[in-house]
Amino acid sequence: MRQAIHHLIVRARNRGLVEFTDDVRRFVAAQGIRTGLLTLFCRHTSASLLIQENADPSVRRDLEHYFASIAPEDAERYEHDTEGLDDMPAHLRTALTQVQLSVPVEDGRMVLGTWQGLYLFEHRRHTQPRDIVLHLLGE
Template sequence: MPTQQFEFTVETTGRGTYELTAALSERLANCGVRTGLCHVFVCHTSASLMLCENADPDVRRDLEALMSRMIPDGDPLFVHQNEGPDDMPAHARSVLTGSELTLPVREGRPALGTWQGVFLWEHRTGGQHRRLIVTVQGD
């Protein structure tokens, strides 16, 4: 089966995590790839992707708290503030957490661990339209 690629968007309401696991699983099931790899890429410099605990939302809340302590909005260290005090912190968070994930595909679904989920992590305080590109290779 040839490589397949599709896009989808996620509407965010501001800083936080947005689970993509179900949407990604549904799109993978429609691809027809049973075994292979799924590469997910977010086309933005102020949001990221992560594979994270999906059972207890406190894990993601704690990660946000940690990130806020490490990279606070409005830090005078940052010169770049073209879009406000959360602008450079959002870029720094994105660089530290990453813009892509590669997942194994097994039986037409992402082969994730029991407590793993795929999340978009929005780093801006205001709502955004986030575009993702998914590339699937396999049989």
């Protein structure tokens, strides 16, 4: 059994979904592990990870609108606003999604569906580089 770990920095220009599937594909291919399990972990509490449709951009827009409606920026609604009006809604959006994903690896490639991609879901207006830890275990 072998394993590899890598920190991938993903930068979003603004709030929303940023696909980084190709970066992860390159990492997996370079490891020479044919069969295994890839774990992705986002080291932040105001951004999350999704496996989502990567063919039709309207899916991403609809997701962003939906999350804006269920966790809106509202100064009267939340106590926590240390980093601004979007601070607590970002934490709520992360709590409703996930910071960790698992993807099987078969024949040296991630086993994703035809229209699936890996996304950072940035929940803050004022973005920062996000550290995504990739851990591949297999043989």
